[in-house]
Amino acid sequence: MKSDLDAIMQASNLDALLVVGHAEYNPPMYFFTGGGHVSHATLIKKRGEGAVLFHGDMERDEATKSGLKLIPYSKYDFDDLLQKANKDAALANAMRYEAMFKDVGVTSGRVGVYGTYDVGSVFGMLNALQKLMPEIEFIGEARENSVFMKAMETKDEADVARIRKMGKITTEVVGLVRDYLTNCDVRDDEVLLKEDGTPLTVGDVHSKIRLWVAERGAELPSGFIFAQGRDAGVPHSAGTPTDLMRLGQTIVFDIYPAESGGGYYYDFTRTWSLGYATPEAQELYDQVKEIFDKLNDNFDLNAPFRNYQQMTCEYFESKGHKTPLNTKAPQEGYVHSLGHGVGLNIHERPFSGFTAGDDHRLAPGVIITSEPGLYYPEKGMGFRIEDTLWVRPDGRIETLAEYPYDFVLPMKKWKK
């Protein structure tokens, strides 16, 4: 939570934070600004003090919405700096940063650097700034353990309400897709047909998903997954748009809509088979569902998240599948980790992989995904079930958006 930030800075021995980049689609900046169209913002926060947002003059209205203390870039005469820097733009930029740091009273100590932005220009600027301000040590923290990832790890009730709302939109859209698919006519060769009698493609379904999410005012990162058959067997294959939709194929449908402007995400997956399922697919689905349920029964407040990766691997290995427990980077079987935190980042702390530290725990206030899966691209099938769960302060684990777990979706106008 934001209120933890000063304590986390202290624990990480950081005296100030520098955040660069857009106020939107940039989690560390959004964490302070709450979004807004401020394109080339800079934020400096001294430990124990409020953050100061630097912004272009044309974007003063958008910057004001943040409620932060503002300083417009026009305070610093860039043309003049450019002259002083002998037309070296990187140096002039560093000189402007020097003036900005001085204006907020940061002239020494350890300063962490954050934000999603053009890495090259920031690297060049910091190298020049380091020479201008030798008393400051600029720190590039590994993302997973940065002060922001730690401060974002636990959510307050207002954050949870926003994520829950994204969950509601997610399950509404999933329900619409389900209704649309199960109402389709089916050709003799088991291909689904659109209203106009032509075959329904995976790309058609992608378009509908995008539209239905947009209609609800949310945004859908383009990597969402609605993948059939072999593509379902490759965890991050988005699906082949030209593929025709068919009965009896596994469909992995993994979507993670976000608030407009780069706010909170929800993460959700179901696996479906239209009309019927092959016995082998049904058996594998049942295994995924069994461990999914077992995990829900076993999640415990404050337990290390990776314990459940261990439980999942052991379960799947007992059923004869490869897993990361005893196979390096398996390409089939259970090939990923169990889940991750969800918030302003689609993937954030706590993490569940075997290399995640002991401090990645189901602490009160974290929001995680649980997403066991099985992948057999050579067999043309894949499976994943995923909900987003809130570890409530009272220790109860709550699914933030309920949705049924049916695997076979009966077709309204088709019978086996």
Added chain:
Amino acid sequence: MKSDLDAIMQASNLDALLVVGHAEYNPPMYFFTGGGHVSHATLIKKRGEGAVLFHGDMERDEATKSGLKLIPYSKYDFDDLLQKANKDAALANAMRYEAMFKDVGVTSGRVGVYGTYDVGSVFGMLNALQKLMPEIEFIGEARENSVFMKAMETKDEADVARIRKMGKITTEVVGLVRDYLTNCDVRDDEVLLKEDGTPLTVGDVHSKIRLWVAERGAELPSGFIFAQGRDAGVPHSAGTPTDLMRLGQTIVFDIYPAESGGGYYYDFTRTWSLGYATPEAQELYDQVKEIFDKLNDNFDLNAPFRNYQQMTCEYFESKGHKTPLNTKAPQEGYVHSLGHGVGLNIHERPFSGFTAGDDHRLAPGVIITSEPGLYYPEKGMGFRIEDTLWVRPDGRIETLAEYPYDFVLPMKKWKK
């Protein structure tokens, strides 16, 4: 153009390029990959050789679409590196990069660093990598003059066709918004009404714009502008969603849809006044239109872009407005620069500001915006007209999507 890259690298004395970040929404990476859902990609290109794309195993299908030479991260045993690095994740990451650089044959020389990504983790990794590979000098170029911005500056016919297609979508949506607005009922107090008889808000119009762009398979960055009255007078104010739509107010409508996944943009602005315009607004609009037309008549192949900023400032000053020519960071009058290149970045070379170098020219193959405007927030009005123009190889300047320049839009169900 991509074919210029090796020559530009040579001119900038760079032996290799390192690009980090997602394959989408990341122009330098997209320039090579053409998009695709590869989340944590790394690309290394040695001068004179093809680029190599490093990717996670789960994203191998998406990575394959790039057509580049691929190496999966699983080739490098991160757990092992983490042990060797004594659990220092930044060092282990740097050791992985060291192995990757060695695998593509880069062990010395000047290496430029690019990409939109978490700046802190890259800064930390590069500092560690610099110690492991002291024979390499890592370079952070200022964005405006980076090799990528130079290579992207001119477009080939295929690029132009894609931008033109975005222009068609843009003007279709602008036409739909115009039709929707002019068909509204109007209340006695000149507020527009929705179909259900309640007032139409700026936010309602924003939603329609988002939806109509999404229906056409394009993406609309959330900073698009549909702003009325005072907000129209602040160039980058996106508009206040709760404001009611009214007759006789200036409306600045600036949208820049992009291809899905972070591809090519189109940039476009019109200024409207519904039903009628005040005489003062009409006069100011006419001035903007006059210089807009004059610019179109004067754009010359290979002329420095900033010459037209000069022309625009001189024109507006002759009409009594403040401009950057003689006022530092004016808050009213003509407050910005004339235009910018458009491509995989919404703002790219060539630039037109007075600090832009002499090499920012209307060279054959560049695509620019021309967008003069006037801003009077205290008077509650603002104006901007913008088209996206292609400097054709034959020297002709072509507007890539034609759309009328009417200022006053007559209302179908209302008369003054």
